[in-house]
Amino acid sequence: MDADVIIVGAGPTGLMLAGELRLGGAHVVVVERLEQPTGQSRGLGFTARAMEVFEQRGLLPWFGDLEKAPMGHFGGVQFDYTVLQDAHFGARGVPQSHTEDVLERWAISLEADIRRGWEFLELDEKGDHVEITVATPQGVQRLTAAYLVGCGGGSSPVRRAAGFSFPGTDATRTMYLADVAGCDLRPRFLGERLPGGMVMAAPLGDGVDRIIVVPDVEPGRERERSVSFTEVADAWQDITGEDISAGTAHWVSSFTDATRQVTEYRRGRILLAGDAAHVHLPAGGQGLSTGVQDAANLGWKLAAEVRGRAPIGLLDTYHSERHAAGARLLMNTHAQGMLFVGGPEMSPLRELMGELIQYDDVKRHLSGLVSGLDVRYDVGEGTHPLLGRRLPPRTLTGAEGPVTTMELLHPGRGVLLDLADDPALREAAAPWQDRVTTVTVRPQDTEPVLTATTALLVRPDGYIAWATGTTPDAAELRTALHRWFGEAGDSTSGSTA
CATH class of the missing domain: 3.40.30.120 (Glutaredoxin)
Structure with missing residues (x-):
């Protein structure tokens, strides 16, 4: 075969998984449709638990100086995450492009085979292996591996080709995102609600602002829909009255509040990880961070499987452990979306949340939920307080x-x-x-x-x-x-x- 494992998608999840598999001794091929990284960054950081995952592989120094943010929010309601031991909101100001660069260099240093400009077309699962068809610069080719993992994001072609069930709630609104230079905008870090919608603005440095526009009247559309800066500028002006059309957009994108999760993370020799398995409203860097944790959970188990060392049922624990974690991710991001981008009808709930979040027990619960520090796996019988939890950094x-x-x-x-x-x-x-x-x-x-x-x-x-x-x-x-x-x-x- 061409590899023990083929990964489709060279985003953070796919690259993290490639490195984990290589540490476990598996031969890995990563196929990625894009010939070069886009350099675009929806995400600008990651959670405390993702930092621990990177630290346990010695990767934190690769990122350079990281700013730990003690203050975070839940649905726009700000509070201090350090009420929980080892907790903080996460690392801020780290473009996803930088995270991908770090993980790609790490995976390559471990001799992962990353093939850019190779687009997945279709798959054929056999009894003891999987064959995929890919379009490459040299023409259509076939690759075979013992297992295939889809890490291609929310529109995962592997998920569709393999027929995974992907239930959830449809998008109710479309939101715009852009990095814009030359606008000199007033910071709105936690968002500002105005008649007609909500806007956010945060300076990224060098005169560039990250803006998000959430029109109340914009219906939910397909996640893949392209958007122009003119549309973003028009929506911004409709809500704020400010004209930013003279600015220069480095890039623009759109996203939705659609919330979905596959019913199974594994079907035979095909598995899903990251956004391929779960999509949700972006909130606090949880998407990237959860994908990285999916990869860390799956990598060593799948490597043991292909090397013939895995005990019976080990690979099945990937679904049982990470599907539950993904369900909590969708629950909390859905709740945050209702608070964050909901209209005036949500004002009483936002006011109530502001009161509740003053209690330390509420802060502990929410900080553990959003950071991922509350994850506890069912690893068997026992009463020790650390059983099933992550080894703390000590x-x-x-x-x-x-x-x-x-x-x-x-x-x-x-x-x-x-x-x-x-x-x-x-x-x-x-x-x-x-x-x-x-x-x-x-x-x-x-x-x-x-x-x-x-x-x-x-x-x-x-x-x-x-x-x-x-x-x-x-x-x-x-x-x-x-x-x-x-x-x-x-x-x-x-x-x-």
Whole structure:
């Protein structure tokens, strides 16, 4: 075959998935219709959880200086996200084009095969592989792989060709977006509601403003609809009375409040990730960030599958875990859309939300929901507070000095944290050392949850699959290792102390 996995789409989700698959040892081909990146950026940042995903692969320094924003909003109602430990609204001012550049360079450094100017046309799923037809600069070609993943955005051609069901709510209004120079606009960071609609404006630097226009009278249209700057300028003037037609648009786009999610993230050998699996109103960088998390969840599982190491049912957990996370994404963005772009009839609800959000419990709930920090997977029985949650970013101390939990995840392997210096624990994990790195460390005294923990088994995506605060039970550990990493191997490499 041409690859273990073919990915259609070289956006953030597809590129993140390519890197994750390569870390897991899979041969990857990415096909992308565009010959060059557009340089356009709907998104201007990502959430706190996406930052952690990038950090666990050592990618944050690739972005340069990042500004963490403690203040964010829910549907335009501003509040402080740092009420929740480790939470913040995310990284601001990072164009999606920059994120894509970082992820593409990372994927290429891992020897992912990215083929630009290759447009997906059709697919044919066989019993043991998938064949796709692509249009290339050299003509129509066929590619084969064990699995195909559609990462081609909200209009995913793979989703349509494979016949995935994509239920949800239709668009009720169309919204315009443009980056405009030479207008000297008054900032409207959280939007301004006026008779006729809502407008937003935020300076991007160098005299360029990002504007969004939401006319009350504009019906919902197709997501792919092209739009001219004249239309955007006319809509802006209709709502604000300001004439921006003399400005220069770097680019313009439109989007809608359509909300949809596929009923299944996997159909046989075809899978979907990112906007190909779920579309929604853009709110707080959640679309890009959720796609990146889809990729981190899927990558190690699919790599294990194609390498013949995956236990039965592992690949199915991609749907069970990420479909639930996607459903919460759609719920909160739909609610934010009602608050954010709704007309005067939503004013009482906005006023009530402004009162409720003053309570710390409400802030904690909403910040965890929007940042993704509240995600908890069902990984099996157990009562430990960290079970099913993501390993928090902390500094630990080992024989060779301090090490962060994020650094331990850089190679994309499983990690067993031996926090009690237990030889029996290390012996029980030894047969899985070709996939799981065992590290004997101790936490700082200021971390009560970790100081009360004796051992943690962490999946390659950073989520905790097994945890104990008592003397570790070797049989329980072996059961967890088998469930998430397959049959024991015979490698003797991978342990550190």
